[in-house]
Amino acid sequence: MGHKVLEQIRGGLIVSCQALENEPLHGDGIMQRMAVAAMLGGAVGIRANGPEDIRSIRQKVDLPMIGIIKKVYPDSEIYITPTIREVELLADTGAEIISLDCTDRKRPGGIRLEELYREIRERYPKLLLMADCSTYQEGMKAAGLGFDLVATTMCGYTPYTSQTRLPDVDLVRKLAENCKKPVIGEGGIWSPEQLAAVLDAGAFAAVVGTAITRPMEITKRFVAALPTWG
Numbered sequence: 704m705g706h707k708v709l710e711q712i713r714g715g716l717i718v719s720c721q722a723l724e725n726e727p728l729h730g731d732g733i734m735q736r737m738a739v740a741a742m743l744g745g746a747v748g749i750r751a752n753g754p755e756d757i758r759s760i761r762q763k764v765d766l767p768m769i770g771i772i773k774k775v776y777p778d779s780e781i782y783i784t785p786t787i788r789e790v791e792l793l794a795d796t797g798a799e800i801i802s803l804d805c806t807d808r809k810r811p812g813g814i815r816l817e818e819l820y821r822e823i824r825e826r827y828p829k830l831l832l833m834a835d836c837s838t839y840q841e842g843m844k845a846a847g848l849g850f851d852l853v854a855t856t857m858c859g860y861t862p863y864t865s866q867t868r869l870p871d872v873d874l875v876r877k878l879a880e881n882c883k884k885p886v887i888g889e890g891g892i893w894s895p896e897q898l899a900a901v902l903d904a905g906a907f908a909a910v911v912g913t914a915i916t917r918p919m920e921i922t923k924r925f926v927a928a929l930p931t932w933g
């Protein structure tokens with residue numbers, strides 16, 4: 704199964720359709736509609752947050768899904784699929800790929816990434832696992848552990864990486880050249896030109912979220928560009 708899913712997403716655009724509880728587009732089947740729009744627009748996959756959205760999208764969209772659960776624990780900064788509990792919930796949804804934070808930070812309960820990885824593989828051998836990383840070292844480590852896909856998702860979102868040059872095309876290139884796993888360019892892609900640059904740098908596929916599915920953030924960018932008069 705894994706191989707087929709990878710072939711389906713190769714060279715394509717995956718659209719992230721997420722709205723957290725505090726965001727205007729949360730609930731009411733809106734992410735399902737976003738995902739249908741993305742599919743009709745030519746997306747090859749969908750990234751979604753939480754069992755409810757994943758199941759609802761699945762009813763209308765027959766594309767590979769990257770499932771995550773964003774959950775904040777008091778003892779860790781890691782919030783994308785932080786523990787085995789979120790993996791269990793995601794495995795139940797049938798999402799083909801599960802993505803988890805693989806940054807070099809303390810995990811909830813002090814569990815090490817190696818331990819979590821081993822447990823997931825033992826219990827869910829068929830799942831494809833994607834590593835949301837912020838640096839080259841983290842990506843190489845995840846690839847070495849056996850993650851099926853390595854993504855640049857967290858670049859710019861850890862205290863030791865910077866948002867100033869997203870998308871980090873050089874990071875994509877370096878990982879694609881060295882990690883021997885499909886690399887997913889994700890994070891800060893705002894234009895078709897940037898998407899093309901990420902793929903040109905060797906990404907296997909790329910994820911675009913905010914620039915397509917978060918109208919509040921898109922509006923902010925336009926508003927910020929308004930000339931100030933008077």
Ligand SMILES: CC(=O)N[C@H](C=O)[C@@H](O)[C@H](O)[C@H](O)COP(=O)(O)O
Pocket residue numbers: 719721771783856857860889890891892910911912913914
């Ligand atoms: C850092 C983090 O929490 N990233 C999240 C991961 O699921 C999402 O909020 C992003 O929208 C997603 O990665 C796509 O990236 P962008 O929205 O920049 O195209």
